[in-house]
Amino acid sequence: MHRPSTSVAMLEHQLSELRLLLERKTGVLVDTATETLVEVAEEHLQSRHLASAEELLARLHLSDAECESLAARLMDGTTGFFRYPVAYETLAGVALPELLKRRNGDQPRAVRIWSAGCSTGEEPYSIAIAVCEAMNCNGGCNVHVVASDIRPDALKAAQRGLYPESELQRVPRQIVQTYFAKVSGHLLVKPRLRNLVTFSSMNLAQPAYLGQFDFIFCMDVLPRFSTAQRIALAQRLYLYLQPGGYLFLGQREKIPSADVPFNSRQNKDYVIYQKPLAAGAKTGR
Ligand SMILES: C[S@@+](CC[C@H](N)C(=O)[O-])C[C@H]1O[C@@H](n2cnc3c(N)ncnc32)[C@H](O)[C@@H]1O
Structure with a gap:
């Protein structure tokens, strides 16, 4: 098998150990080509001034943060504004009206939504826009979107909220004008939208409780997880939803009812997944 010329060799069993470790600690099934994995491990090893594959593996065993940092180099952050339009139609036309009707005009509690695996921010900003438009509140409504990802660079870009105009080409002009300002050829998220979203670093493979949500968006994340980690994450997402709350997945993703x-x-x-109204709310971790 061809390997790039690297200063520190990784043996077959060390590569297998690396794949297993990354899968266990970050959930992501590392089916990356061996050459890419070797290159990424090598870059990581050099950036940490480590001398051997043994040292790298020992360090990864000891530190979740180290594993997350290496795995982040292998992750795909494909995203976009209103990436699966039918999901946003379903949020605005089905899930949100149902929630507001259930609350029966009792509005003081914010609508809480989690964008789990938010990449560079296009998804949480799309969610906040969809809710504001549906509630006709022009950015002033009582919605709070919590957005999390494992990749620090993606979160930094998301927090900045500056996008090339080409990214919003298909978004109606009135929406772009309402929620974005033109800044040197780019579009910058306006404070009215930015203030509705909170970003947070989080590894979805590890239990972490951010409170209960009315809706959770977890799009294009589960298919990249190993089967065991996928089921465990789906079960946690179920717990983190309010009774009656909805889980939104990518357009062709499915959760077998036997699992959750x-x-x-x-x-x-488009299929959305509802936690039964009769189900109890989560009480702890
Ligand atoms: C393909 S992108 C999808 C982005 C967005 N949800 C969408 O559909 O437009 C997958 C995202 O999940 C994130 N991710 C993958 N594994 C993760 C983990 N264990 N914890 C947190 N985020 C993770 C990646 O960093 C990436 O930003």
Whole structure:
């Protein structure tokens, strides 16, 4: 098998150990080509001034943060504004009206939404815009989007909220004008939108409790996890939802009902997953 010329060799069993370790600590199934994995491990090893693959593995065993940092180099951050339009239609036209009706005009509690695996911010900003537009509040409504990711660089870009105009080409002009300001050829998220979103660094493979949510968006994350980690994460997402709350996945993703007791509901060709109203709320970790 061809390997790039690296200063520190990684043996087959060390590569297997590395794959297993990354999967266990970050959930992500590392099916990356061996050459890429070797290159990434080598870059990481050099950036930490380590002398051997043994030293790298020992360090990864000791530190979750070290594993997350290495795994981040292998992760795909593909995203976009209103990436799966039908999901946002379902949020605005089905899930949100249902929640507001259930609350029966009792609005003081914010609508809490989690964008889990938010990449560079396009998803949480799209969620906040969809809710503001549906509630006709022009950025002033009682919604709080918590957005998390494992990659620090992605979170930094998300917090900055500066995007090339080409990224918003397909978004209606009125929306762009309302929520973005033109800044030297780019579009910058306006404070009215920025203030609705809080960003946080989080590894979805580890339990961490951010409170209860009315809706959770976890799009294009689960298919990248190993089967065991995928089921465990889906179960945690279920716990973190309010009874009656909805989980939004990527357009073709599915959660088998045998794994988690969600009720599925279809809008056009899009399936959302509802935690039954009769289910209890989570009480702890
Ligand atoms: C393909 S992107 C999808 C982004 C966005 N949800 C969307 O659909 O547009 C997957 C994101 O999940 C993040 N991710 C992968 N594994 C993660 C983990 N264990 N913890 C937190 N985020 C993770 C990646 O960093 C990446 O930003």
